[in-house]
Amino acid sequence: MSGDADLVAIIRTVDLTKRFEDVAAVDNLNLSIEDGEIFGLLGPNGAGKTTTVLMLSTVIKPTNGTAFVGDFDVRKNPNDVRKLIGICFQEPKLLWVSTPWDVLNWHAKVCGLATEERKRRVKQVLNDVNMWEARRKSVHGLSGGMRKRVEIAKVLIQRPKIAFVDEPTAQIDVIGKHKIWNMIRQLRDEGSTIILATNELYEADVLSDRVGIMHKGGLLVCDTPRTLKDSIPGGDIVEIHLEKEATDKVLEELKSLKEISDIAEINPKSLRVYLNNVEEVVPQIMKAFLKRNLPILSIKMSEPSLDDVFVHYTGLTIEEAQQKMIKGEADG
Amino acid sequence: MFLRYKFLIVMRAIWFIAQVSFFGLIVSRLVVFELKGIYFQYYVAGIIIMMLYSVSVFIGYDIFEEAEHGVFEYLLSLPVSRKELVLGRSIGGGIRSFIFVGPLIAIALAIVGVTQIMNLVIALSALFLFAFGASGMSITIAVALKSGDRFDILMGVLNALIIRLSTVMYPQVFIEDASNVYAGIANFNPVTFASDLFRWGVGIEQYLTMTPLLAILGIVAFFFVFTFVGVTVYERRLEGGGWK
Ligand SMILES: Nc1ncnc2c1ncn2[C@@H]1O[C@H](COP(=O)(O)OP(=O)(O)OP(=O)(O)O)[C@@H](O)[C@H]1O
Ligand SMILES: [Mg+2]
Numbered sequence: 001m002s003g004d005a006d007l008v009a010i011i012r013t014v015d016l017t018k019r020f021e022d023v024a025a026v027d028n029l030n031l032s033i034e035d036g037e038i039f040g041l042l043g044p045n046g047a048g049k050t051t052t053v054l055m056l057s058t059v060i061k062p063t064n065g066t067a068f069v070g071d072f073d074v075r076k077n078p079n080d081v082r083k084l085i086g087i088c089f090q091e092p093k094l095l096w097v098s099t100p101w102d103v104l105n106w107h108a109k110v111c112g113l114a115t116e117e118r119k120r121r122v123k124q125v126l127n128d129v130n131m132w133e134a135r136r137k138s139v140h141g142l143s144g145g146m147r148k149r150v151e152i153a154k155v156l157i158q159r160p161k162i163a164f165v166d167e168p169t170a171q172i173d174v175i176g177k178h179k180i181w182n183m184i185r186q187l188r189d190e191g192s193t194i195i196l197a198t199n200e201l202y203e204a205d206v207l208s209d210r211v212g213i214m215h216k217g218g219l220l221v222c223d224t225p226r227t228l229k230d231s232i233p234g235g236d237i238v239e240i241h242l243e244k245e246a247t248d249k250v251l252e253e254l255k256s257l258k259e260i261s262d263i264a265e266i267n268p269k270s271l272r273v274y275l276n277n278v279e280e281v282v283p284q285i286m287k288a289f290l291k292r293n294l295p296i297l298s299i300k301m302s303e304p305s306l307d308d309v310f311v312h313y314t315g316l317t318i319e320e321a322q323q324k325m326i327k328g329e330a331d332g
Numbered sequence: 333m334f335l336r337y338k339f340l341i342v343m344r345a346i347w348f349i350a351q352v353s354f355f356g357l358i359v360s361r362l363v364v365f366e367l368k369g370i371y372f373q374y375y376v377a378g379i380i381i382m383m384l385y386s387v388s389v390f391i392g393y394d395i396f397e398e399a400e401h402g403v404f405e406y407l408l409s410l411p412v413s414r415k416e417l418v419l420g421r422s423i424g425g426g427i428r429s430f431i432f433v434g435p436l437i438a439i440a441l442a443i444v445g446v447t448q449i450m451n452l453v454i455a456l457s458a459l460f461l462f463a464f465g466a467s468g469m470s471i472t473i474a475v476a477l478k479s480g481d482r483f484d485i486l487m488g489v490l491n492a493l494i495i496r497l498s499t500v501m502y503p504q505v506f507i508e509d510a511s512n513v514y515a516g517i518a519n520f521n522p523v524t525f526a527s528d529l530f531r532w533g534v535g536i537e538q539y540l541t542m543t544p545l546l547a548i549l550g551i552v553a554f555f556f557v558f559t560f561v562g563v564t565v566y567e568r569r570l571e572g573g574g575w576k
Contacts (some may be wrong), residue, residue: 057409082411092407110410 010035010193011056011163013180017217018051025051027217028065033195038188040208041197042306044314046212049197050090053164056195057085069162086111086160090167090197092151094139100126100150101135103198104157106145111158118157125156128183130176145171149180154181163187165195181207201306211306213313220313225306232312234261234274235304238282241297242289253288257281278303341432342391344383348436351379352443367503373444373536378500379438379561384433384459388466392474399478409525413454415512418468420561425467430460440534447535449462451544455533458548460554462526467560498523503539525550 009031017179018026026048033039041049050277056067064247066073072080094103096331103177104126108118127134129149152168169177170285183325187228188194189271198204205225212222221228245268254260254273258279261272275281360372367374398404407417430560446452479484497514508515518524526549532544
């Protein structure tokens with residue numbers, strides 16, 4: 001999805017900055033999100049994800065810099081921006097009216113859905129998020145996960161051109177999570193752009209076309225999950241069990257491959273290889289062993305997850321991270 | 333929340349009945365010669381405006397409840413302009429207070445009697461605007477202060493000042509007699525405009541401060557000022573840094 005020249009940025013931030021007293025919650029953020037993608041916004045607690053989302057949705061004003069949402073400047077044309085967007089807030093915002101059905105019906109009405117369409121969608125989405133039974137319950141009596149279901153339902157009913165979803169499945173059970181992920185994908189497939197702020201890296205991995213990792217208000221790295229995983233050195237792991245002992249020659253040949261960063265001998269017949277680009281390198285490894293008549297008994301591959309990416313990059317300074325990415329791109 | 337309103341309304345209704353049937357009845361026997369025979373009606377009409385004012389400003393407390401639950405951020409993200417948002421809130425608050433005070437207005441009309449139906453319709457329409465303006469003012473103050481405690485204290489003081497320095501309980505000539513400064517303030521007080529208009533609407537015309545047209549203009553100005561100020565304050569205070 002990323003890098004395609006024909007895709008256009010639907011959101012572009014220009015030195016976007018928000019200070020709360022002396023804390024820079026978002027610090028000169030420059031970020032570009034493409035039309036029609038699911039963009040995962042990651043980062044440790046307090047990184048500035050929610051603050052970024054609130055500025056992009058015109059709820060709070062930037063201290064410095066600005067952002068373009070659709071074709072509109074969030075500072076100059078906030079009314080136009082609000083017509084394009086919908087938000088699922090990190091903390092559900094429902095408590096001032098009485099029932100899930102009221103909350104959603106009111107939301108749909110304010111968003112301009114006509115009566116028939118509104119009734120149909122509210123019912124459909126309430127069913128989809130398993131809240132139809134509980135639609136007449138007081139929101140005060142809902143569990144945390146149920147409130148979150150109602151919160152995400154707002155966006156699913158509204159189907160905005162640009163949807164911000166901040167931790168959309170936090171507190172929601174596994175079956176619910178998968179259902180909601182599918183609905184978010186469907187929303188994207190129907191043409192919406194989705195900005196997913198989350199701390200659930202697995203969620204970001206399975207949903208996002210691209211992810212950006214924020215740290216201390218800035219953007220550390222931004223690319224497809226695949227590229228990011230490949231960008232951490234020795235991120236892939238391959239365990240090889242041989243029929244005979246490995247020779248020094250073959251080990252040397254393997255070490256000469258630039259994708260391989262390290263080889264650990266668990267015992268003379270078992271190796272643990274740390275490498276990048278596992279799909280391309282494994283055939284070369286197999287060739288090297290077969291050439292020297294060293295039959296392989298088994299190969300086990302494991303991939304780095306976004307967890308590894310996250311830990312790797314958030315441990316770095318922004319400069320270091322950008323250096324690494326540039327180096328990674330040059331290598332690949 | 334609704335329960336709290338029920339409680340408020342029941343308490344205010346009891347307060348209203350006490351004011352009218354004890355204080356009003358007794359104090360009207362105590363007034364100067366010129367007011368003999370009309371003060372009771374005069375007082376009942378004023379007390380209605382006092383009720384309308386105090387129920388309308390109650391919406392400010394809702395703001396804190398909403399802020400606590402972060403509902404503000406949600407409202408600010410909706411596809412409506414800030415003006416529509418503030419207007420929606422103040423009109424909503426105004427209508428609600430009108431519904432609550434409605435039965436008491438009916439009691440007041442029964443006590444005072446109605447002569448000119450057209451005047452009454454005009455007066456009640458202006459009172460709608462007055463209620464919207466009072467709600468808008470309360471929302472503006474709540475948003476500007478961002479503190480429930482300070483709001484509570486300030487509204488208590490404001491209530492004392494705005495009611496005492498108006499013609500809710502006594503005609504302007506007596507205020508003037510006491511102090512020209514007091515009279516000057518009462519002359520520009522929206523509560524005076526509303527009291528005057530309601531009395532004019534029910535035919536108590538002896539002690540009006542100003543012509544009904546001026547009073548209507550005053551209420552319209554009150555409404556517009558607080559809608560405009562409300563929008564500005566909303567933008568400044570909330571978008572600037574959220575609610576803490
Ligand atoms: N209204 C506010 N007033 C003062 N500081 C704030 C406010 N909102 C956020 N901050 C600060 O800004 C920084 C970024 O917060 P933000 O909520 O954007 O982080 P986040 O990345 O969404 O974190 P999380 O993963 O916990 O949701 C934090 O240091 C936070 O304390
Ligand atoms: Mg957050």
